[in-house]
Amino acid sequence: MACRLALGIAYRRRCASGAFVTPISAEFQPRLTTTGRVRFTLGEKGMDAIMAQAQGTAHWDENHSRGFLHNGRYFVPDRERQIGIIADLIPQPAPGGLLVELCSGEGLLSRALLERFADCHVLALDGSAQMLEQTQATCRDHAGRLATAAFELAQSGWRRFAEPPHAVVSSLAIHHLDGWQKQDLFADLAAALKPGGVLVVADIVRPPSAGGLDIAARQWDEAVRARALAIDGDLAAFAEFNRLGWNYFRNPDGEPIDKPSSLAEQLSWLAKAGFIEVDCAWLFAGHAIFSGRKP
Numbered sequence: 479m480a481c482r483l484a485l486g487i488a489y490r491r492r493c494a495s496g497a498f499v500t501p502i503s504a505e506f507q508p509r510l511t512t513t514g515r516v517r518f519t520l521g522e523k524g525m526d527a528i529m530a531q532a533q534g535t536a537h538w539d540e541n542h543s544r545g546f547l548h549n550g551r552y553f554v555p556d557r558e559r560q561i562g563i564i565a566d567l568i569p570q571p572a573p574g575g576l577l578v579e580l581c582s583g584e585g586l587l588s589r590a591l592l593e594r595f596a597d598c599h600v601l602a603l604d605g606s607a608q609m610l611e612q613t614q615a616t617c618r619d620h621a622g623r624l625a626t627a628a629f630e631l632a633q634s635g636w637r638r639f640a641e642p643p644h645a646v647v648s649s650l651a652i653h654h655l656d657g658w659q660k661q662d663l664f665a666d667l668a669a670a671l672k673p674g675g676v677l678v679v680a681d682i683v684r685p686p687s688a689g690g691l692d693i694a695a696r697q698w699d700e701a702v703r704a705r706a707l708a709i710d711g712d713l714a715a716f717a718e719f720n721r722l723g724w725n726y727f728r729n730p731d732g733e734p735i736d737k738p739s740s741l742a743e744q745l746s747w748l749a750k751a752g753f754i755e756v757d758c759a760w761l762f763a764g765h766a767i768f769s770g771r772k773p
């Protein structure tokens with residue numbers, strides 16, 4: 479199965495002897511191990527530097543990963559429902575089909591896909607070593623059907639797959655690309671997917687009006703308050719959300735790492751890339767789930 483899952487460029491999958499994570503990027507360097515096998519390891523610059531290079535000075539780093547691993551369960555509105563909707567938007571794959579998650583983070587969505595589609599394989603990609611480790615831990619019950627690899631979302635080399643995926647999904651990550659980069663990504667994924675395959679994106683989207691920004695900001699506050707109370711019985715996590723200034727919609731130009739595009743733009747870019755059945759299935763608190771199918 480490792481061969482069938484192999485990308486156009488090398489990566490190594492998690493296997494019984496442990497987790498091998500290979501960065502998929504122009505920066506990865508082959509080294510010979512003591513067993514004589516070639517392993518790919520990061521150059522001195524490391525993945526943070528690769529992400530910085532691809533995204534400019536503002537970029538996601540391991541400190542962001544640490545923070546999000548702690549706060550994600552409070553800060554993502556309707557997180558469990560979103561994961562369910564993303565899975566619902568994937569048509570039943572053929573046995574052995576490949577599902578790819580871009581920027582898998584903690585691995586909750588990858589795990590849901592492995593559970594929902596018990597005959598399928600998941601390739602989880604992320605730029606953060608911490609996140610990939612966490613994805614492997616979250617999905618440990620399905621390790622035989624999970625492959626992980628380090629990648630840089632903004633680069634295009636990883637977008638060639640030896641086996642065309644049945645679905646590509648992503649949650650809360652594509653907004654780190656600017657509008658042009660998103661358009662390139664959608665076009666490349668339209669080319670990479672199997673006919674009939676889907677791209678499902680869950681992400682924050684930028685409302686084009688002041689009124690829309692205000693509604694999204696208020697709804698996000700309400701959602702985080704409710705999750706803080708439901709999880710901990712107090713508002714400490716909501717206070718942290720405010721302290722960090724996490725609500726993008728209150729200060730949309732305050733954090734250069736976040737570059738959400740409007741929902742209307744992104745739906746039009748999906749259509750322009752050749753996707754059909756382009757639609758938004760869910761929208762709340764400025765978070766949208768939208769998708770398209772390759773004819």
Ligand SMILES: C[S@@+](CC[C@H](N)C(=O)[O-])C[C@H]1O[C@@H](n2cnc3c(N)ncnc32)[C@H](O)[C@@H]1O
Pocket residue numbers: 529533538543546550580581582583584585603604605606609629630631632648649650651654
């Ligand atoms: C906000 S977290 C979302 C994690 C997960 N998808 C979720 O919904 O909980 C963003 C994720 O994208 C990854 N990421 C951000 N920018 C990236 C980039 N340029 N290349 C690769 N991964 C990136 C981070 O490491 C992190 O796991």
